[in-house]
Amino acid sequence: MAQYRRVSGSVGLITLQNPPVNALSASVRQGIVDSVKRALGDQKVKSVVICGQNGVFCGGADIREFGRQMSGPPLVPMIHDIEAANKPVVAAIEGSALGGGLELALGCHYRISHSKAVVYHCFIMTMSDQAKLGLPEVTLGLLPAAGGTQRLPRLIGVPAALNLITTGRHVTAAEALQLGILDHVTEHNTVDVAVKFALSVTGESLDGRRISSFSCAPLSDLDSLFEEAMLKVRSAARGAIAPVACVQAVRAAATLPYAQGMEREKELMATLFHSGQARALQYFFFAQRAVGRWSTPSGARWDTSQPRPVRKAAVIGLGTMGRGITVALAQAGLSVVAVETHAKQLMEATKAVPSMLKRGAVRGGTTIEPDSITYSQNLQAVADVDLVIEAVFEDMALKEKVFQQLSIICKPDTLLCTNTSSLDVDHLASQTRHPELVVGMHFFAPAHVMKLLEVVYGRRSSPAAVATAMQLGKKMGKVSVAVGNCRGFAGNRMLKRYLEQAFFLLEEGATPELVDRALEEFGFPMGVFRMSDLSGLDVGWRVRKADGLADTSLTGTSARVRQGCRYSPLGDLLCEHGRFGQKTGRGWYQYDKPGGRVAKSDPWLHNFLDEYRARHGLVPRCIDQQEVLERCLFVLINEGFQILEEGIAAGPEDIDAIYVFGYGWPRHRGGPMFYADMVGLERVVERLERYHQAHPDVPYLQPSGLLRRLVANGSPPIHKWRNVIKNRNSQL
Numbered sequence: 221m222a223q224y225r226r227v228s229g230s231v232g233l234i235t236l237q238n239p240p241v242n243a244l245s246a247s248v249r250q251g252i253v254d255s256v257k258r259a260l261g262d263q264k265v266k267s268v269v270i271c272g273q274n275g276v277f278c279g280g281a282d283i284r285e286f287g288r289q290m291s292g293p294p295l296v297p298m299i300h301d302i303e304a305a306n307k308p309v310v311a312a313i314e315g316s317a318l319g320g321g322l323e324l325a326l327g328c329h330y331r332i333s334h335s336k337a338v339v340y341h342c343f344i345m346t347m348s349d350q351a352k353l354g355l356p357e358v359t360l361g362l363l364p365a366a367g368g369t370q371r372l373p374r375l376i377g378v379p380a381a382l383n384l385i386t387t388g389r390h391v392t393a394a395e396a397l398q399l400g401i402l403d404h405v406t407e408h409n410t411v412d413v414a415v416k417f418a419l420s421v422t423g424e425s426l427d428g429r430r431i432s433s434f435s436c437a438p439l440s441d442l443d444s445l446f447e448e449a450m451l452k453v454r455s456a457a458r459g460a461i462a463p464v465a466c467v468q469a470v471r472a473a474a475t476l477p478y479a480q481g482m483e484r485e486k487e488l489m490a491t492l493f494h495s496g497q498a499r500a501l502q503y504f505f506f507a508q509r510a511v512g513r514w515s516t517p518s519g520a521r522w523d524t525s526q527p528r529p530v531r532k533a534a535v536i537g538l539g540t541m542g543r544g545i546t547v548a549l550a551q552a553g554l555s556v557v558a559v560e561t562h563a564k565q566l567m568e569a570t571k572a573v574p575s576m577l578k579r580g581a582v583r584g585g586t587t588i589e590p591d592s593i594t595y596s597q598n599l600q601a602v603a604d605v606d607l608v609i610e611a612v613f614e615d616m617a618l619k620e621k622v623f624q625q626l627s628i629i630c631k632p633d634t635l636l637c638t639n640t641s642s643l644d645v646d647h648l649a650s651q652t653r654h655p656e657l658v659v660g661m662h663f664f665a666p667a668h669v670m671k672l673l674e675v676v677y678g679r680r681s682s683p684a685a686v687a688t689a690m691q692l693g694k695k696m697g698k699v700s701v702a703v704g705n706c707r708g709f710a711g712n713r714m715l716k717r718y719l720e721q722a723f724f725l726l727e728e729g730a731t732p733e734l735v736d737r738a739l740e741e742f743g744f745p746m747g748v749f750r751m752s753d754l755s756g757l758d759v760g761w762r763v764r765k766a767d768g769l770a771d772t773s774l775t776g777t778s779a780r781v782r783q784g785c786r787y788s789p790l791g792d793l794l795c796e797h798g799r800f801g802q803k804t805g806r807g808w809y810q811y812d813k814p815g816g817r818v819a820k821s822d823p824w825l826h827n828f829l830d831e832y833r834a835r836h837g838l839v840p841r842c843i844d845q846q847e848v849l850e851r852c853l854f855v856l857i858n859e860g861f862q863i864l865e866e867g868i869a870a871g872p873e874d875i876d877a878i879y880v881f882g883y884g885w886p887r888h889r890g891g892p893m894f895y896a897d898m899v900g901l902e903r904v905v906e907r908l909e910r911y912h913q914a915h916p917d918v919p920y921l922q923p924s925g926l927l928r929r930l931v932a933n934g935s936p937p938i939h940k941w942r943n944v945i946k947n948r949n950s951q952l
């Protein structure tokens with residue numbers, strides 16, 4: 221809806237009303253069309269102001285209407301009519317003008333927004349309470365198709381418009397003013413200022429105010445500018461088509477008259493609108509929200525569990541993870557006690573953490589008080605904290621001891637969290653006096669950068685403990701996903717299957733280059749072998765040794781079998797050669813020096829693989845990209861179904877969020893479970909069965925029970941899977 225009233229005698233004030241963000245639903249569009257008509261037809265009205273209720277201008281299209289039959293007046297002619305009006309129309313932008321909201325504002329003759337004063341603190345500029353503007357359609361697999369790609373470049377020039385449209389980046393009012401999107405910013409009430417402004421421009425000519433009549437500012441070498449832009453976008457997009465279409469649409473703005481440019485924008489949008497990628501990105505948009513509405517098999521839920529306040533937290537162990545977690549906690553405004561027993565590590569951390577904080581502050585334009593962190597070598601320093609995150613070595617005996625001590629030192633209601641990546645959270649809980657206050661908070665490296673947090677609830681974790689960890693994660697800017705306690709939780713458990721298949725493919729004749737290329741073309745930022753080299757091959761080796769798996773003294777057939785299943789010792793053998801990846805300058809690839817970043821093909825490795833195959837009587841065969849993708853991805857997906865079946869993750873959205881935010885799964889493919897839905901569950905089953913027939917010694921190639929049951933239920937779409945999972949649980 222839109223409310224219309226006349227104010228200050230001659231200003232028609234149109235207020236968009238559709239909480240929470242005044243999205244442009246059919247009824248809002250109808251309200252705007254009616255109000256504009258009324259204002260233009262009323263002789264007493266000399267100018268018009270458009271604003272939104274509750275301090276938000278407009279958050280854009282109503283995404284809930286996507287995929288439904290189009291109803292109500294379309295956006296393009298609505299905006300066109302506003303621009304063509306013979307009375308000045310002013311957009312009063314509070315809160316946000318995003319997507320269709322900004323396109324609406326671009327159709328107005330003037331744009332005014334609010335921005336608080338700039339504050340300088342410790343030489344770092346902070347701006348708060350500012351409106352945000354942007355065209356984020358690209359993040360949903362679309363482009364701004366209500367003239368956004370045609371008006372913005374005409375207003376602010378091609379390079380700046382390309383940047384905003386291809387990234388979907390939001391800008392503050394201050395930046396928007398600098399770019400020329402806004403005519404004016406104010407610290408006062410935006411609507412009042414806009415009304416006064418509207419009165420002041422009454423009767424003025426609007427000839428120079430209609431953006432569609434502008435030409436893009438001329439550029440000396442348009443062709444090379446667009447070539448460069450296309451190259452940049454293609455390399456960042458990892459196969460996503462929307463950013464490419466955005467460049468094409470902006471090119472139309474720069475080279476064609478407005479009306480033809482609009483036609484091109486429409487054509488490009490039509491292609492995107494029906495693409496699988498737009499479906500995937502829109503699914504993922506909702507999936508991210510769904511993970512916040514967590515539940516556990518014991519019945520604890522997001523809406524019935526009360527999180528506890530956490531003002532002071534402690535981090536135990538200041539290695540790779542502990543430092544990142546300390547930074548992320550401080551950035552979230554908590555006071556932090558950072559404990560490290562080894563003096564040298566402590567000393568290094570006291571230098572590294574402040575510099576990480578400083579870099580983050582410069583990037584984010586904020587300030588952090590460095591004295592919000594205190595360092596100590598003594599665990600007693602955590603006596604008064606509300607929550608502890610343990611990040612010591614991955615060693616159960618050590619962690620047991622730390623939890624026993626924490627249980628004595630901390631207040632009785634302190635939450636005790638572990639950052640373990642695979643150990644049993646229930647066992648750690650059993651070491652404490654209050655096992656209901658123990659949960660896993662599994663961050664990903666680097667912990668102050670990576671968005672994912674797995675919150676691992678144990679058998680006895682209280683709903684309040686889970687809610688507190690989930691909320692703290694959110695406060696730290698993470699996407700928190702609640703998962704059950706099992707080896708590797710959700711993410712690493714699935715990853716294990718994926719890694720194993722990659723090793724098997726090498727045994728059968730593939731090379732790291734071939735496997736990585738297939739995965740990178742699929743959209744991962746790095747293939748499995750380049751990624752392993754980056755993380756360090758020794759990490760997994762240590763875990764396999766602890767599990768009694770990494771025994772390279774075995775010969776003959778037993779060298780490649782563990783517990784009756786196929787096993788590849790390739791990773792263990794590489795580690796025995798001292799090849800730990802980038803850190804040693806050698807791994808699955810070679811690097812120019814230890815710590816080098818550029819992976820180069822390594823003839824030594826290829827020889828090593830040849831000798832290995834010969835030693836084990838493996839005849840190499842030709843492996844194509846399709847097999848690489850199916851073997852690596854379908855087995856990971858199959859484990860995902862198993863995780864859903866066991867209730868370790870509550871729904872497919874949880875797994876998809878984990879994989880996109882923690883493991884580089886390309887967002888435009890929606891996550892592994894959405895991908896399975898797109899490929900077709902029957903096909904996934906058929907391929908898994910075929911591979912299982914070929915490799916009967918790999919039991920987890922057998923399709924999981926849930927996957928088979930979904931197929932037996934007619935392969936319902938992903939949003940209906942929870943029903944099938946629920947039915948299954950109720951039968952247990």
Ligand code: NAI
Nearest residue numbers: 537538539540541560561562565611612613614640641665
């Ligand atoms: P790290 O080896 O870099 O750091 C561990 C730190 O703990 C060391 O500085 C060590 O001196 C300190 N420490 C050992 N005993 C201590 C004690 N009793 N009190 C205080 N400090 C103590 O290890 P990293 O990589 O940071 O891993 C820590 C935990 O995080 C492990 O459980 C690991 O599985 C988990 N993790 C690691 C990830 C990674 O990518 N490195 C990712 C996610 C989880």
